[in-house]
Amino acid sequence: MNLEVILVELFFLVLLALLAGMLCSLVRIPKLVGEIVVGIAIANLTINGQSIFSLLELSDPQNFAVFQVFAELGVIFLLFTVGLETPFHELRRVGGMATMVAVLGVILPFVTGLVLMLFLNFSTIESLFVAAALVATSVGITARVIKDMGKMETTEARVILAAAVIDDVLGLIILAIVSGMSSGGHLDLLDVAVVAGLAVGFVLIVMFITTLIPRLRQARRKTNTTSKRQRRIEVSLLPLALIVCFGLSALASYLDLAAIVGAFLAGMLFAEFNDLWPGKERFEPINEFLVPFFFLFIGLQVDLGQFSSLDIILLAIAITVLAIITKYVGCSIGARKMGRGSANIVGVGMIPRGEVGIIIASIGLTTGALTNNLFSIVVFMSLATTIIAPSMVTWAFKRKDSAKPTFKSGKAIK
Amino acid sequence: MNLEVILVELFFLVLLALLAGMLCSLVRIPKLVGEIVVGIAIANLTINGQSIFSLLELSDPQNFAVFQVFAELGVIFLLFTVGLETPFHELRRVGGMATMVAVLGVILPFVTGLVLMLFLNFSTIESLFVAAALVATSVGITARVIKDMGKMETTEARVILAAAVIDDVLGLIILAIVSGMSSGGHLDLLDVAVVAGLAVGFVLIVMFITTLIPRLRQARRKTNTTSKRQRRIEVSLLPLALIVCFGLSALASYLDLAAIVGAFLAGMLFAEFNDLWPGKERFEPINEFLVPFFFLFIGLQVDLGQFSSLDIILLAIAITVLAIITKYVGCSIGARKMGRGSANIVGVGMIPRGEVGIIIASIGLTTGALTNNLFSIVVFMSLATTIIAPSMVTWAFKRKDSAKPTFKSGKAIK
Numbered sequence: 001m002n003l004e005v006i007l008v009e010l011f012f013l014v015l016l017a018l019l020a021g022m023l024c025s026l027v028r029i030p031k032l033v034g035e036i037v038v039g040i041a042i043a044n045l046t047i048n049g050q051s052i053f054s055l056l057e058l059s060d061p062q063n064f065a066v067f068q069v070f071a072e073l074g075v076i077f078l079l080f081t082v083g084l085e086t087p088f089h090e091l092r093r094v095g096g097m098a099t100m101v102a103v104l105g106v107i108l109p110f111v112t113g114l115v116l117m118l119f120l121n122f123s124t125i126e127s128l129f130v131a132a133a134l135v136a137t138s139v140g141i142t143a144r145v146i147k148d149m150g151k152m153e154t155t156e157a158r159v160i161l162a163a164a165v166i167d168d169v170l171g172l173i174i175l176a177i178v179s180g181m182s183s184g185g186h187l188d189l190l191d192v193a194v195v196a197g198l199a200v201g202f203v204l205i206v207m208f209i210t211t212l213i214p215r216l217r218q219a220r221r222k223t224n225t226t227s228k229r230q231r232r233i234e235v236s237l238l239p240l241a242l243i244v245c246f247g248l249s250a251l252a253s254y255l256d257l258a259a260i261v262g263a264f265l266a267g268m269l270f271a272e273f274n275d276l277w278p279g280k281e282r283f284e285p286i287n288e289f290l291v292p293f294f295f296l297f298i299g300l301q302v303d304l305g306q307f308s309s310l311d312i313i314l315l316a317i318a319i320t321v322l323a324i325i326t327k328y329v330g331c332s333i334g335a336r337k338m339g340r341g342s343a344n345i346v347g348v349g350m351i352p353r354g355e356v357g358i359i360i361a362s363i364g365l366t367t368g369a370l371t372n373n374l375f376s377i378v379v380f381m382s383l384a385t386t387i388i389a390p391s392m393v394t395w396a397f398k399r400k401d402s403a404k405p406t407f408k409s410g411k412a413i414k
Numbered sequence: 415m416n417l418e419v420i421l422v423e424l425f426f427l428v429l430l431a432l433l434a435g436m437l438c439s440l441v442r443i444p445k446l447v448g449e450i451v452v453g454i455a456i457a458n459l460t461i462n463g464q465s466i467f468s469l470l471e472l473s474d475p476q477n478f479a480v481f482q483v484f485a486e487l488g489v490i491f492l493l494f495t496v497g498l499e500t501p502f503h504e505l506r507r508v509g510g511m512a513t514m515v516a517v518l519g520v521i522l523p524f525v526t527g528l529v530l531m532l533f534l535n536f537s538t539i540e541s542l543f544v545a546a547a548l549v550a551t552s553v554g555i556t557a558r559v560i561k562d563m564g565k566m567e568t569t570e571a572r573v574i575l576a577a578a579v580i581d582d583v584l585g586l587i588i589l590a591i592v593s594g595m596s597s598g599g600h601l602d603l604l605d606v607a608v609v610a611g612l613a614v615g616f617v618l619i620v621m622f623i624t625t626l627i628p629r630l631r632q633a634r635r636k637t638n639t640t641s642k643r644q645r646r647i648e649v650s651l652l653p654l655a656l657i658v659c660f661g662l663s664a665l666a667s668y669l670d671l672a673a674i675v676g677a678f679l680a681g682m683l684f685a686e687f688n689d690l691w692p693g694k695e696r697f698e699p700i701n702e703f704l705v706p707f708f709f710l711f712i713g714l715q716v717d718l719g720q721f722s723s724l725d726i727i728l729l730a731i732a733i734t735v736l737a738i739i740t741k742y743v744g745c746s747i748g749a750r751k752m753g754r755g756s757a758n759i760v761g762v763g764m765i766p767r768g769e770v771g772i773i774i775a776s777i778g779l780t781t782g783a784l785t786n787n788l789f790s791i792v793v794f795m796s797l798a799t800t801i802i803a804p805s806m807v808t809w810a811f812k813r814k815d816s817a818k819p820t821f822k823s824g825k826a827i828k
Contacts, residue, residue, distance in 0.1 A: 238699055
């Protein structure tokens, strides 16, 4: 391996990702869309008959391995950070509304997706993976869009965020079960039960430990009041977070679950120390460096040649329409008690699949459960739902505001 | 490549580095010493006849390549951060004192080291590399020790830091010349001139661009007062810093200079934006993650079996004693106008070689200029000077304070 080549590759990949991200900011699309498109371009565009992929020497197995690890670490740190934003007590505090929105928004896409795929004669594993990829709302994208609109304090925003979090947990459990089944190769009811048991057991044990932390910290605070020692420990929390993150990721992977399930749980565990340690802030530069490689890598795996067949284009459009409608209907039914305008916002706000759908698809591709065709279709669906979400959320908020001008002006006076 | 194995390796390596770092904090030794010792242990200790190195599957070429890239990025980001702490105007502002300390502290170790090595019948390239490794003071270690003592505001500390910075630049130029020569294979006066010209030219061009930045920024401030646009740009400065860092590192490497020379210059360039962008703070988490891999990797390359011969042990001790005496004498002569007590502090404070000596040695090892023997000896010298420095600096400050009780009490009253 030639370190000079790696540096040149890093230079070009980070440069292209930055330019794509800036372009996305200009047209108000989430950055990850641009990064994926750059990846697709690198894999599919040719200069003088050579693909950019091989011009950058990414076809060298060792170079490719290096960037594969970067991409994997990127998604592990991304999910760790999502976990960091998910303190357990907030999960518990959110009432029936968010849970109902989340559960209906999971069941409807999963069941209809599964039925559609099975009806189209895909295998059970393939159908399960595509259905699982339809499930999870991307907390990051939803939050970023609402934050950019300055609507973070509205009830709708709170329900969307809480529901998206529950969604993520449900999605990860479904992913854990599905990926466990796919690595088994065949479907056996006992296998399914064991995998589901392991997945739920692993998640519940880590969650149980997480619930113990506040009590342990309170007990410790009573016996120990020397703040100096606490500040000393604080300094080395980043390596400790890395260790727990890598440890739980490896453990999850060892239990045939997805490594990111472990990373998410590790993040939730450290969310209990959010008051002591600004974990999100500390992980941000690492994420800013590594996460783009994940989305670049996703793009690298998309073969545009797959979309030459009309069948696949039609299936991609069908899956995308299904993803939008089922999520919107499920979530707005769940939120119907909030009134029509608010239910509309919640339904629209839950549409973007973003990274979570793509992560599930890439696990399917890696384990061999998904063909390149189906992988590309899921990536298309994730991209499309993510690209349309910002404008739809803006529209839904404006629609509600214009329907209730008295409420709006009352707020303005206050 | 198996990502599960990589995660397990990451878990163990970060865990061991953290434990070693904590142990070093307890006995007040710089953390990097512990990290190198962990690396040595992994490479040299065996469990049931198998080295920990192969138990961790680090002997797998692809796994090894991944951690080699981590180590290389660690040292590149480390030098980038050192550059960030070296604004160009501060280099220019420091007067004759720091320059004299630095120049004498570079010439004396380099010349005596070169003479000793040539006298002992080592090749010219080997002698040049060992002499170059004797040159540079580690800014990081010196600064950390003085900071821990609360002496950052003293004149001695300022001279030490400024001289260490000039030292680093001189050391990097010497390294650039030496490594350029070693890649040429043989010594040719024209080659040396070309390499030296390229090295100095590259450094001077980037430095010239760096000096332009404040003027450009001032000119821009006059024509453009919209602070909103500036804040927008600020958000994406980390990727930009990465791009410039990777770009200049690759360019330096392409010019047959060391990649870290480019990284250091990139850091100096961004130091001009220290008021706008907290680069050091932003890079700290990335460094905290990656830098330990560099020191672990250094340890991995140390073969303790080399120290079984008395010749090598004697040479290691001789080089270490030479490193301590020549640096101390050179720097304290340079600082003699400050008075005996202060010159003593400056001389002692410049002793630790830390990472810079090791970096030079590892470049020598990679390019084949240094044998494993000589590499291990330089690492020993760097470790020894680093380990003894903290206690010697403490002693020197106490000695000066006790020699001038009136000054001390005068300060205490103020």
